[in-house]
Amino acid sequence: MEMIQELRLKREFKKVFNIRVIRGFLSIVMFVVLWQLVVFIKVPYLENLPYPKDVAAGAADAAGSRTYWFGWGISLVRIFVGFIMAQLIGIPLGLAMGISRTFKDFTFPVFEMLRPIPPIAWIPLAILFWPTRELSIYFLVFIGAFFIIVINVIQGVSNISVSLKWAASSLGARPKHIFWRILVPGSLPSIITGMTVGMGVTWNVLIAAEMIAGQGGLGRMTWEAYTNNNIPFIVVGMVSIGVAGYLCSTLVRWLGEKAMPWKKRF
């Protein structure tokens, strides 16, 4: 039985003093040290980077400022409105295209023609079309997530094995049942993937839109830091955007796991 004790102790020890965790920690430390060094010895071009401690000071300032947190709020609202609209319209559209060959034949070519156009390129058009700036920003975020979710849903529906559908039919399921009980849950994994990827893209689009056209929001703030030559704050802005994006993606992923309890183990 001492063998088991030994195994247990080894495992506990490894959890804390895991060589891999140590290496990870070291790498972040090394990164910060390198950063400090590069600015200190004035490496060409990189000398203009702010010192790590200046960035930390800027971060402390930001955390205390109300405008900063308002910026968070504004950006988050824009993300959610655009993103949710994209899902509300995109998921049913994708399901329709995945289920009905005829419908797909009519709509997919137009869809595929518009898809490669980078969302940013829609900015002028969006501004022309929508009466308010805010609406045009929602629209741009929508465009970012829309094409991605539709493509993923189409793929998700086609991935559902034919045998599942046939099994359901032979067990006496009506089309409505097949739709809600088989197709929707079956395409859930792809829907979740589409949402996760879409969430990443929407942040990208939002930041650009805010820098170019927006009022308020984290992207705008970062841009204004640039025009005001407040370099440490540029970095603070960048990191905030990264954190915000990461939190949103994690939220989507967490929702995804909740929605698919059967995917737990494997």
Added chain:
Amino acid sequence: MVTGAQNHQGEILIKDVTKIYDPEGVHVVAMKDCSFDIAAGEFAVIVGPSGCGKTTLLNAIAGFDTITSGEIYLDGELISSRDRQIKPDVERMVVFQNGALFPWKTVMENVIYGPVVQKRMKKREAVDAAREMLHQVGLNGIEDKYPEELSSGVQRRVEILRALINKPKVVMLDEPFRGLDAVAKTVMHEFLMDIFCESPRTMFFITHDLDEAIFLGSKVIIMTTRPAQVKKIVHVDLPWPREHHVLGSKIYLDLKREVLEAVHEEAKKAFEAGEREMA
């Protein structure tokens, strides 16, 4: 009668091997004090309920995983114990359950991979040797095909050739013919039988198929459920090379009855213990 291979190569001694898995504090004693021997050039078949540690032994001999205690010897050399674990090497080749032919290499590239990468043969030599082997077993014209273009039966045979071209001491096969239909299996058995009789080497063959076990093996080792130990060893005294009509003979049926009883007993125990299929 086919006996040991030349120079007593490939003798495996398994002594009191114990394997404990301890994932997240739920310690599982997969195997406890398991012992048996395999003589050089013997065709040993391991059968038993799922999760009974057959793969544990294969992994330890092959060098993929460790054991908790006990010893495994190959030709007198200690290859696995609590403190020592030998790394995978050509002398102990493995043929995997679901096939592990490199899908991105052609048949020829797969078969010559071993000798070329070990720098034992020049590429041209290896190609000639491989071509010869393929021809000998009747697999012509597939050299430049990719594995996915071929049927599972052909794929499996190519994989066995890929292993054998390296002239290993021990060949370990983990349910290699699982999933093939009964007709394809008879072809596989003949194939393996021919190869084994042609140049005998130690075989460590894991299977669930009892007919296969008795047909191919010189002895059948029946394992218990967890913690796995040797329940019974049945020696198969059928003449080599085995022919299919032997499947109807009295000796065969007696052997089968013996094996079946032992396996059935253990299977019931395993079921009652609520074992989850690990395969």
Added chain:
Amino acid sequence: MISRFKARVTDPQLLRALIGILVFVSLWYLFTAVLNLPRFRLIPNPVAVLKDWFSLTPASGRSIFTKVYYLDIAYSVGRTLTAFAAATILGVSLGLLMGWSRTFYDFTFPVVETLRPMPPLSWIPLAILILPGVEIAVVYITFIAAFFATVLNTLLGVFSIDKNYFLAARCLGSKPKDVFVNVIVPGSLPFIFTGLQIGMGISWMSLVAGEIIAGKQGLGYAIYEGYFLYQFEHVISYMFTLGILGYMSSAGIRAAGRKLMAWESRRRGA
């Protein structure tokens, strides 16, 4: 021969595609030129766009007959390809190394994961400040975007390789270098190519943003300029040009993928 032609032309899928596109364009025309709906007032109608796009003397000075059009394309394509090539070479190499050596992975992954969530476009202010010249800044932003996507997909590709291939390679006497060349590289190719397509799409996105914010020439910049100069026709024709270029580059990658991964296309029918 004629019957094949007939079959082609009356192929239901093709017909439906054409009808779909026709409906889209007609609605567009309807809303802008005919009904002149309030929202759509400033948006040019399809006929005007086509006229401008294919005209010998376009009002905006940018049509398929003008040199400027191709100059814009050249700038944008040049930047995208440079950034994409750099991102592919560096990203795939990094991804493969991280997948191959656990030590390397442990040291690099935390830094990569911290930098990755930062939207590429948020790098713009910093890049403009630090890098010499606007051109490099624009290319850099495109590069960053494609780089992280490539690294991630390459890593996923390496991790997707069935463990048995590694075990088999080791049994057959491979040294770590052999495993890298014979298992890791070919095994992760499918994922790498998917990643490259994604990376290409991302590159175009970031490029256009970069051009709008900081560039001097190129399709993105011209779109924005057109908006400011009230020359909306070429805004739309340029949008479509971007779409076409984007599609062509993805198709190019797919074709390259099919060439390199001959074994995938020759699978036995299931």
